Amino acid sequence: MSFGDPNNPYSQQPSQGPPGYPQQVPQQVPQHGYQQHAPQPYGAYSSAGIPGMPGAGLPPLAHWGQRVGAHLLDALIIVGPMYALGFIDLANSDDPANADPGPFFMIGLVYALGMGIFQLYKEGKTGQTTGKKVLGISLHREADGSTLGFGMAFMRKLAHVLDSIACYLGWLWPLWDIKKQTFADKVCGTVVIKVDKS
Numbered sequence: 102m103s104f105g106d107p108n109n110p111y112s113q114q115p116s117q118g119p120p121g122y123p124q125q126v127p128q129q130v131p132q133h134g135y136q137q138h139a140p141q142p143y144g145a146y147s148s149a150g151i152p153g154m155p156g157a158g159l160p161p162l163a164h165w166g167q168r169v170g171a172h173l174l175d176a177l178i179i180v181g182p183m184y185a186l187g188f189i190d191l192a193n194s195d196d197p198a199n200a201d202p203g204p205f206f207m208i209g210l211v212y213a214l215g216m217g218i219f220q221l222y223k224e225g226k227t228g229q230t231t232g233k234k235v236l237g238i239s240l241h242r243e244a245d246g247s248t249l250g251f252g253m254a255f256m257r258k259l260a261h262v263l264d265s266i267a268c269y270l271g272w273l274w275p276l277w278d279i280k281k282q283t284f285a286d287k288v289c290g291t292v293v294i295k296v297d298k299s
Contacts, residue, residue, distance in 0.1 A: 162281040163238035163293040165273075174232030179216045183209030225254035229296075237298040243280070243290050253289065260285035 183206065190203030202210075220230045228239035228248045240257075241248060249257065263284040264271025271284035280292055 159292060161295040163295050165275045167236045167238050168275060168293055171232035171236045171238060174235060175220055175230045178231055179213050179220065183213040221254050222251050225249050225251040237296055238293050239296045240291055240293050243292045249291065257285050257289045257291060260288045263288060
């Protein structure tokens with residue numbers, strides 16, 4: 102009994118089931134010790150194991166303008182009141198050119214520190230600062246889509262030094278990067294995605 106031409110590996114193979122049933126696809130043996138995994142649940146963003154397909158499986162990524170807008174809005178929320186209170190001190194000073202920081206500026210400084218920590222806590226817990234929430238973007242781990250937690254969110258803020266060292270090139274990197282990541286995102290394994298505004 103012949104099952105096709107042995108010199109032609111693409112010839113018709115025999116059916117592996119009873120007549121009238123669709124042919125079963127043979128199981129493939131994993132190569133190089135890698136095992137095939139079931140599809141990841143929604144929210145898992147990793148593209149590991151998909152050669153040549155960086156970013157595959159990621160939700161829609163935030164574009165550079167959204168990220169800059171969120172950053173500017175957060176900066177305004179954190180340091181804006183501090184400077185406004187500082188100007189009140191200057192207005193009440195007899196010699197504004199030589200005025201030292203007054204009590205209003207010190208209150209503003211305490212506010213800025215507290216608000217900065219609060220925004221970092223929110224970003225670690227929910228993926229969103231106030232600015233990110235307003236613009237409909239969120240920060241998550243690339244590997245599994247989870248939020249970072251306060252400690253990792255803080256480490257990512259420190260890693261932004263890398264974005265500034267090379268003439269601020271890291272801040273512009275999302276403009277052409279396939280995953281729209283800054284250098285800090287790459288080091289920390291994070292992505293910024295679009296989410297519904299709510």
